[in-house]
Amino acid sequence: MKVRLLLTSWFKRYGDGKDFLEIEVQEGSSVEDVLKKSGIPFDEIGFVHSGGKLKHMSEIVADSEELKVFTRIIGG
Template sequence: MKVKLLLTSWFKRYADGKDFLEVEVPKGSSVEDVLKKSGLPFDEIGFVHLDGKVKRMSEIVSDSEVLKVFTRIIGG
């Protein structure tokens, strides 16, 4: 099944400047499984949204789901 990741500006550099990545994962995969397979640096991911709600890393994703990925909040 395919899951689409919408990327915030920081992550676009890992997708050749595109706004999204499509990740092919087996049925029953979790949000964490999708993110790890995406090639995004997992330690830089802050949280993931689906329809305006935060998704836990352990939640199972559905085919054609669209997740928005945000970076950790950093500052000085």
């Protein structure tokens, strides 16, 4: 099944300038599985949303689901 990973500006470098990646995963895969296949380092990821709701790494994704990945919140 395919999951679309929407990339915010910080992460577009992992999508060759595109604002999304299409990730092929097996049915029953989790958010963490999708992110592992994306190649985005986990230490750069702050949180993931889908449908306006926070997704936990262990949650199972659905076919054609869109996940949006955000950076960690930093400031000074």
